[in-house]
Amino acid sequence: MAALENLLAAMSPLNFLLALGGVIAGTVIGSLPGLTATMAVAVLVPITFSMEPASALILMGAIYTGAIYGGAYSAILINTPGTPSAIATTFDGYPMAKNGDGDLAITLACIASVVGGLVGAFFLLILAPPLASVALAFGPVEYFWLAIFGLSLIAALSEGHLIKALMGGCLGLLLSSIGVAEVSADIRLTFGSQVLVGGIETVSALIGLYCVPVLIDLVATPDKHLKVASESKGIRFKEALAISWRGKFNLLRSSVIGTMVGILPGAGGSIAGLVAYSEARRTAKNQDQFGKGAPEGVQATESANNATVGGGFIPTLVLGIPGTPPDAVILGALLVQGVKVGPNLFTSESSIVYTFIWGLFLATILMLPVGLIIGRYAYSSIIAIPKALLVPTVAFMTLIGTYSIRNSTSDVAIMVILGGIGWVLGRFGFSASPIVLGLILGSIAEQGFVQAWTIGAATENLTGMFFGRPISLAIIAMIVISLFGPTLVRLLGRGEKEATK
Amino acid sequence: MNRLTRFGAALAAAAMATGFAIAAPAFANEFPSKPVNYIIPFGPGGESDISARHQQAFFKALTGQDLVVSYKPGGGGAVGWSQLNSMGADGYNIMGINLPHIVIKPMQKDVGFKTEDIAGFSMFHYTPDALVVAADSPFKTLQDFIDHAKANPGKITLSGSGKGTSNHLAQVTFDKLADIKTTYVAFKGTGASVQALLGNQVTAQWGYTTVGAQHEGKVRLLAVAMDKRHPKLPDVPTFKELGFEIVSGAYRGIAVPKSTPADVKKKLSDIFAKINADPAFREKMEGDGFALIDVTADNYEAFIAEKTKEYVAAAKTGGVLE
Amino acid sequence: MSEKRIRDISTPFMAAIFVAIGAVVIWDTTTYTDADSYVFPRTIATVMIALAILLVLQWLIGWSPSAKDPGIVGAQSVPRRLALFGSMIAAALLMPLLGFLGTGMIAFAAIMLTAMYDPWTPYRFIVYPVAGAVIVGGFYLLFARVLQVPLPEGTWF
Known part of the structure; x- marks a missing residue:
């Protein structure tokens, strides 16, 4: 039994230690805003040169998966996604923490991440070569519609003021086009300033728009940062397990969404989280609770973003096209080691790949105890630290984290200024999330649109390009359902009531 | 305050641990030290x-x-x-x-x-520019490609990495030399441009020799923009051999x-x-x-x-x- | 009711700002050489201006969904807010001059004073600054040495 052999190889003491250490380091790194999984993996590459390819992969995969989970801590506790994957975690995680359920939210996030990670790894194990074709079936126009689907979430996040939310979304889309255009050679909206040539870096914008307003409001009152229940309830594991069991369909659906989005190169954990959140909200009975601390929101995002880890490895290992930025680093490391990626990797050199996949399972399972322990510590630290230390610590972390993303002091200034703008806009009813959605999805939407338009125009089939491809039509249908579904249901419901009268 | 002290102690320990980790290097005068x-x-x-x-x-x-x-x-x-x-x-x-x-x-x-x-x-x-097609493409040679382009001006779509880049300039130069008209579609990086090629979103790709090496078996290079053939790709002709002065x-x-x-x-x-x-x-x-x-x-x-x-x-x- | 009136005027004011941003974007797009570059920003800017006008119309006819009351006044401290924002901006600008460690220490101290509501007991007087120095120093070492981030050294020292 080759499978058993590889499983045992993954369990070797060295690989076990690498998986454990990787998950711990990844979780800590992911929880610090500005330190991304990409950076953590990149720092490790030289160390992995002296390792067996499978061990190197296990270490990098463990760090990666830990970092995606760690991003939930800061999202829940200080409203700042530690990694872009955790954007949608802030929507309900932070309200939960404010209501005194931060410990519960972190435990839920941990369970959801483990489920998502396992589902992603399962697909990687069983179906990688066939699923890789999904990545190829997605052309520019599909990416465009996927981005529009992500943007349609703006309507759900509008908190009753759709026009303002849409204006915020437009502002975010415009912010995303600042700097040198990715696929055309022009330099846009810099107004002669060199600071803006590099564009607005997404992670620093997230830190600015989400974290700085929280800090500004924190110093304004002597109140405690988070509401805390009078007696400590521990990690509330049983409670979280019960909620997770109730939400099992949500968890599974979100994990599958996460895997599929993870397979699409360039889409990544943030979009996976947003799509899963949107679907969870659409199908939920308690829709009005979303955005105010619905556990389902945290579960959906966290299971989806961890599922992208396994999903992202599929095109990376089968096609040699990295699914996500950390995958790109890992792919580079593998090339240097002389490992040829491709479908053959799953047959001729199968021991490397299968040992790695089992290692990924192991790392994901280890994330449960590790995540619960670190999460407990993070939570108790955040509520124990007096405000006079918490605020400067978080502020300092935003500065050093933003700088480190691409070693740029301009990014730090942009981050703080965006934070100020975000705070002011927030006072006038323009919330941060639509702006962030626009910013994140802008370049995907624009590139997809321009490429699809160019190809469509060249082949003289623009309508067919945008509205004649099956996957596009399916995504368009999802957009229509999520935008107008509730209205349709209400209309139908009213019709039924009148009929029964 | 007990918790606070504990938090401080943990941070101090972390700081010290990192301090030890760095205490290794630097005595030799030789660059780099x-x-x-x-x-x-x-x-x-x-x-x-x-x-x-x-x-x-x-x-x-x-x-x-x-x-x-x-x-x-x-x-x-x-x-x-x-x-x-x-x-x-x-x-x-x-x-x-x-x-x-x-x-x-x-x-x-x-x-x-x-x-x-x-x-x-x-x-x-x-990384020399190369004209790349998918392995199942009907174009076997550069001449096939040119013939098709002449019969269908502007209808051939070519993916490539960015605009104002080597891929883009190669497309422009080759169109001029071969007297054809093709449509260049810019993607973000070679990875995305290969993805579009393998997914048949475009007819062909202006890529690099590295695409041929890394996606062996899935792509075919029609020609490479080098002086001599690439040692890794001995069967692929250069543009020069075929009469087009492109080395880029x-x-x-x-x-x-x-x-x-x-x-x-x-x-x-x-x-x-x-x-x-x-x-x-x-x-x-x-x-x-x-x-x-x-x-x-x-x-x-x-x-x-x-x-x-x-x-x-x-x-x-x-x-x-x- | 003065607060309500202020918020009422804020709607056309914010709409005007968004229209202005949209106009500036459209003006900037006229300098691009490649059609691929201006299609997207120009379309979005146009949509944004249209939305802003719609917002004003909505406000004129007095139909507006009830906005969440931000509750800016009361026991909340505006000076502290400004001090926090100012400290962070100052830190961003001073970083290339003072180096990261120095800037970090100063910013930490300034923000700590801004966020301090409790009285200064001798215990706090000693523990807080020490904790601050350890946190800043520890993160500095973590980033600069372990993660090998080239943090700015500063040109003044």
Whole structure:
């Protein structure tokens, strides 16, 4: 039994230690805003040169998966996604923490991440070569519609003021086009300033728009940062397990969404989280609770973003096209080691790949105890630290984290200024999330649109390009359902009531 | 306050642990006596990153010091290059540079750096442009491609990495030489452009020889823009053989901040020249489809001047420059 | 009711700002050489201006969904807010001059004073600054040495 052999190889003491250490380091790194999984993996590459390819992969995969989970801590506790994957975690995680359920939210996030990670790894194990074709079936126009689907979430996040939310979304889309255009050679909206040539870096914008307003409001009152229940309830594991069991369909659906989005190169954990959140909200009975601390929101995002880890490895290992930025680093490391990626990797050199996949399972399972322990510590630290230390610590972390993303002091200034703008806009009813959605999805939407338009125009089939491809039509249908579904249901419901009268 | 003290103690312990971790290096006077930062002004996974990763191990073996690769993406490299000269000029900060980027970008608009401000000390490889089709494409030869393009002007779509880039300029140049009209579709990086090719979103791709090496069996190269055939791809003809004068590609090298002392720059140039001469390094790079060149600190400027002429001419034809 | 009136005027004011941003974007797009570059920003800017006009119309006819009351006044301290924002901006600007460690220490101290509501007991007087120095120093070492981030050294020292 080759499978058993590889499983045992993954369990070797060295690989076990690498998986454990990787998950711990990844979780800590992911929880610090500005330190991304990409950076953590990149720092490790030289160390992995002296390792067996499978061990190197296990270490990098463990760090990666830990970092995606760690991003939930800061999202829940200080409203700042530690990694872009955790954007949608802030929507309900932070309200939960404010209501005194931060410990519960972190435990839920941990369970959801483990489920998502396992589902992603399962697909990687069983179906990688066939699923890789999904990545190829997605052309520019599909990416465009996927981005529009992500943007349609703006309507759900509008908190009753759709026009303002849409204006915020437009502002975010415009912010995303600042700097040198990715696929055309022009330099846009810099107004002669060199600071803006590099564009607005997404992670620093997230830190600015989400974290700085929280800090500004924190110093304004002597109140405690988070509401805390009078007696400590521990990690509330049983409670979280019960909620997770109730939400099992949500968890599974979100994990599958996460895997599929993870397979699409360039889409990544943030979009996976947003799509899963949107679907969870659409199908939920308690829709009005979303955005105010619905556990389902945290579960959906966290299971989806961890599922992208396994999903992202599929095109990376089968096609040699990295699914996500950390995958790109890992792919580079593998090339240097002389490992040829491709479908053959799953047959001729199968021991490397299968040992790695089992290692990924192991790392994901280890994330449960590790995540619960670190999460407990993070939570108790955040509520124990007096405000006079918490605020400067978080502020300092935003500065050093933003700088480190691409070693740029301009990014730090942009981050703080965006934070100020975000705070002011927030006072006038323009919330941060639509702006962030626009910013994140802008370049995907624009590139997809321009490429699809160019190809469509060249082949003289623009309508067919945008509205004649099956996957596009399916995504368009999802957009229509999520935008107008509730209205349709209400209309139908009213019709039924009148009929029964 | 008990918790607070505990929190403080934990942080202090963490700080001390990191302190120990650093207490190792630096007594030798010889350069380099500590790790060298190697900044890639692009994201990970691209050709710049992979070649830097190849150098990493050889640098360590040669000097005993680490070469620390980090990424500073943005503005098609402009974010990195505009800050290069404000970095520490002691030889411990080096940055990847790319042609045609460092020539074309500053000519379009003020991007915060000028071509002549970049103190390159090595150009060590290039990825020759190549016309690539999927393995199941009906085009078997370059002539098939040209015939189809002549019969269907503008209808052939070609993916490539970015605009104003080597891929784009190659498309413009080849269209002119072969007297055909094709449509160029810019993607973000070679990875995305290959994805579009393999998914049949486009007819063909203007890619690099590296695409042929890394996606063996799934793609077919119709021709490569080199003087001689690539050792890894002996069956692929050059454009020259077929009668088209194109030798082009994206050239990559390394630069230091302008005020770095000349002797340190010379030492770096020597180190990287030695890495480039190492047969094991050459074999790895060529196996991945790169083509090595040996431009050092001494002939860097002459090389840039020569290439600038070619690129500017092509960019003007392509409408990238006015 | 003065607060309500202020918020009422804020709607056309914010709409005007968004229209202005949109106009500036459209003006900037006229300088691009490549059609691929201006299609997207120009379309979005136009949509944004249209939305802003719609917002004003909605406000004129007095139909507006009830906005969440931000509750800016009361026991909340505006000076502290400004001090926090100012400290962070100052830190961003001083970083290239003072180096990261120095800037970090100063910013930490300034923000700590801004966020301090409790009285200064001798215990706090000693523990807080020490904790601050350890946190800043520890993160500095973590980033600069372990993660090998080239943090700015500063040109003044």
